[in-house]
Amino acid sequence: MMLGPDTPRCEVAVIVPVHNGAAYLPDCLAAIAAQSLHDFCCILVDDGSTDGSAALCDEAAANDPRFVALHQPRSGVSAARTAGVRRARELGAIWLAFCDADDRYHPDFLRTLHHAAQDAALPLACCRYDTFTDAPPADAAAPEAYRVLAAPAHLEALLRDHAVDYGLWNKLYAAGLLTEEMLDNGLAYNEDLLANWRAFLRAKGCAFCDFAGYHYRQHAESATHRALPPQSIDDQRRAAALIRGDVPAQWPELQQTANAFYYEKLVYLASMIHRRADADAYRVQLGELNIGITAGLKDPQLGRNPRLPFAIRAAAWATVHAPRLWRRICRKFLKDRQ
Structure with a gap:
């Protein structure tokens, strides 16, 4: 795909899979729009929503050129993320980040992880996350320093350190590190853990930024509260x-x-x-x-x-x-x- 003269620069592509997230999506998008790193685009993948989320995605794309809205029939979060990555590659993204539609970024999330990964010459950076129900915790100042987890310490941390965690959403990846096959790996549960394991195997280490850069919302429909089949x-x-x-x-x-x-x-x-x-x-x-x-x-x-x-x-x-x-x-x- 050729990039037109009006296409926004996409140093970092933030991919947001959306399925019936209208109650929380405006907060999520506001936090992404407020990022201190300006060279990003946000790809919203509406995954067959029926609650007004699709219209919110289109509205965000119409009002802010950094936002792009995609729509697909209900296919699941892995397929939505994969569609977002495919679009990010078309836009020439150098880095990939993920955010769930009911969560929020710290305003310096992208800037801090982007700086750490580039400074450490690593294809991977991550930070801690915290949880909230109604209002997100107050944002502490983001650190300028970071710690390098050199292989295989970053793999040990993925399995054992809750600060690193299994999720895709508290991390920044070089676009070439993640493949579509890693994301759409045939699992509906722990798919993010397996995707991370395979991505981490391809990296010589991870830059760890010790701050709560990602705010994970707890509610009745969140993954940690749903009864699982x-x-x-x-x-x-x-x-x-x-x-x-x-x-x-x-x-x-x-x-x-x-x-x-x-x-x-x-x-x-x-x-x-x-x-x-x-x-x-x-x-x-x-x-x-x-x-x-x-x-x-x-x-x-x-x-x-x-x-x-x-x-x-x-x-x-x-x-x-x-x-x-x-x-x-x-x-x-x-x-x-x-």
């Missing part, structure tokens, strides 16, 4: 298994971390089933998880992995040897996604 169990387990099988041979300690991550995921998913009132709907998934947890109890790569937290070892033992008691404990103390 049985497919979520299958997808999360598959993502962890794919990561475990995709560790470069030169990093044996990272393999140990990936093994522990996989086993912890099995235990966590089993606990997530136990805490639900409709646990019977997950009989097949729970049976498969129990087989894996039981087989791994005495395995030095899994249940006896030194990188596995003691609490997970105890939960694995309880899952296998005291399932009724463990179910009662899960239902009493583990309240999310019931």
Whole structure:
């Protein structure tokens, strides 16, 4: 695609998948429009919305030349992000960022991560995030300094450090780092984790900026509050298994971390089933998880992995040897996604 004389420069493309986000989208777009980095474009991908989001996307594009609106039939967040990346490449974007339609950027989010990635000569930068319900937290000053997580420390951090997290939205990527296949990877849950793992594998490190640059909104329809279908169990387990099988041979300690991550995921998913009132709907998934947890109890790569937290070892033992008691404990103390 040839860029016309009126096409805005697109150093950074911010991609926002939108599905029925009209209640929060204006706040999201206002925060993007207020970015202190001016050389960006924002690609809004309306994914079959029925609540007025499509009109809001068109209005933003009509009022601000930095915004572009795309519309597609309902295809899911991965397909929406992929469509946005495709458009970003057509616009000549050098960097890619993502934002969910109900969240908000810190005003210096793009500038800070862009500076850090360029200064460190790395194709990847990230920052912390915080959560809010009604009003976002006050924005602290963004730091000028950053810390380099050199490979494989950035991969360790992706799996173990909540500040780095699995999400695509608190990060900045060189446009050549992410491929469409990474984003549209066949998973509906933990798709961002798997995409990040594969992107991080291609980077020699990550520039980490220690500030809450991304504000993640918590509400009844957000991902952390929705009751998840049985497919979520299958997808999360598959993502962890794919990561475990995709560790470069030169990093044996990272393999140990990936093994522990996989086993912890099995235990966590089993606990997530136990805490639900409709646990019977997950009989097949729970049976498969129990087989894996039981087989791994005495395995030095899994249940006896030194990188596995003691609490997970105890939960694995309880899952296998005291399932009724463990179910009662899960239902009493583990309240999310019931």
